[in-house]
Amino acid sequence: xxxxxxxxxxxxxxxxxxxxxxxxxxxxxxxxxxxxxxxxxxxxxxxxxxxxxxxxxxxxxxxxxxxxxxxxxxxxxxxxxxxxxxxxxxxxxxxxxxxxxxxxxxxxxxxxxxxxxxxxxxxxxxxxxxxxxxxxxxxxxxxxxxxxxxxxxxxxxxxxxxxxxxxxxxxxxxxxxxxxxxx
Amino acid sequence: xxxxxxxxxxxxxxxxxxxxxxxxxxxxxxxxxxxxxxxxxxxxxxxxxxxxxxxxxxxxxxxxxxxxxxxxxxxxxxxxxxxxxxxxxxxxxxxxxxxxxxxxxxxxxxxxxxxxxxxxxxxxxxxxxxxxxxxxxxxxxxxxxxxxxxxxxxxxxxxxxxxx
Numbered sequence: 015x016x017x018x019x020x021x022x023x024x025x026x027x028x029x030x031x032x033x034x035x036x037x038x039x040x041x042x043x044x045x046x047x048x049x050x051x052x053x054x055x056x057x058x059x060x061x062x063x064x065x066x067x068x069x070x071x072x073x074x075x076x077x078x079x080x081x082x083x084x085x086x087x088x089x090x091x092x093x094x095x096x097x098x099x100x101x102x103x104x105x106x107x108x109x110x111x112x113x114x115x116x117x118x119x120x121x122x123x124x125x126x127x128x129x130x131x132x133x134x135x136x137x138x139x140x141x142x143x144x145x146x147x148x149x150x151x152x153x154x155x156x157x158x159x160x161x162x163x164x165x166x167x168x169x170x171x172x173x174x175x176x177x178x179x180x181x182x183x184x185x186x187x188x189x190x191x192x193x194x195x196x197x
Numbered sequence: 198x199x200x201x202x203x204x205x206x207x208x209x210x211x212x213x214x215x216x217x218x219x220x221x222x223x224x225x226x227x228x229x230x231x232x233x234x235x236x237x238x239x240x241x242x243x244x245x246x247x248x249x250x251x252x253x254x255x256x257x258x259x260x261x262x263x264x265x266x267x268x269x270x271x272x273x274x275x276x277x278x279x280x281x282x283x284x285x286x287x288x289x290x291x292x293x294x295x296x297x298x299x300x301x302x303x304x305x306x307x308x309x310x311x312x313x314x315x316x317x318x319x320x321x322x323x324x325x326x327x328x329x330x331x332x333x334x335x336x337x338x339x340x341x342x343x344x345x346x347x348x349x350x351x352x353x354x355x356x357x358x359x360x361x
Binding site: 034037038041042045046049050053054059063066067070071074075130133134137138141152155156157159161162177178180181184185187188191194195 | 202203204207208211213238239241242243245246247248249250251252253254256258259261262263265266269
């Protein structure tokens with residue numbers, strides 16, 4: 015790998031030439047966000063880990079065909095979102111089943127922590143209970159900090175569709191979490 | 198002055214609005230109580246959603262991806278090359294053609310004649326045709342139909358015994 019191969023496009027060129035070190039660098043650079051995205055859409059860390067790994071395998075396979083039309087992350091998130099949707103289609107879980115993980119799963123030691131854990135659990139539940147498209151839009155908007163236009167690029171929806179999806183999703187979240195918001 | 202839409206307020210809270218639009222929302226929200234209430238609710242919901250933090254990955258994903266890629270490369274190397282794959286495909290295509298040809302011939306053989314009554318192939322096989330009826334004379338011992346002698350040996354001796 016050349017020493018100046020430090021941006022994503024250069025790394026992708028190196029990966030296309032079979033440079034495994036470049037692939038490793040790309041994975042380390044983006045794995046946290048890709049995993050967090052998958053985790054929030056799927057609400058299952060084990061499945062999210064599989065999806066993240068599969069997403070980087072897709073990146074490796076597509077490296078020769080990769081053309082940097084958009085940001086690398088937009089392309090990567092699109093792969094992750096599509097794989098998440100595939101995974102969700104494959105495993106239709108019963109509603110209400112939400113495995114415990116993350117800070118909420120840790121044993122709280124005092125009242126404040128208990129309250130915080132409960133609040134986090136409520137937030138997770140509220141996001142998880144959103145309809146599929148609304149959940150994807152909120153996760154990309156709130157947690158991945160993507161603009162409406164970027165969300166449209168990642169999902170393939172129109173900007174106006176993203177906009178209406180977000181309006182409905184935030185309205186529903188405000189409704190679900192109104193007791194926490196009013197306090 | 199028109200009210201600020203929910204979509205604008207979401208963009209406002211997310212910091213997506215450009216400065217002129219942001220200033221317009223600030224001005225309106227300062228003067229309109231209902232829009233101010235909505236803006237406050239959206240801001241609080243935004244903050245609340247931030248409570249959900251994802252526990253970072255424990256596994257070394259780069260290593261796992263690298264292993265998976267190596268496996269994929271090895272599996273790819275074991276797969277037949279282009280020419281070999283083409284010859285396999287050609288052989289498969291030839292086998293399919295032969296099977297289709299044989300099927301066609303079989304269909305022609307079993308198809309009813311256009312002038313005769315419509316009967317199924319099973320019926321036609323059950324009814325002996327002239328070609329199927331073998332004159333008994335042909336089945337004489339020592340005749341060219343040697344295969345029949347074996348069967349006739351079981352029947353004919355009793356007839357011979359009866360006649361003697």
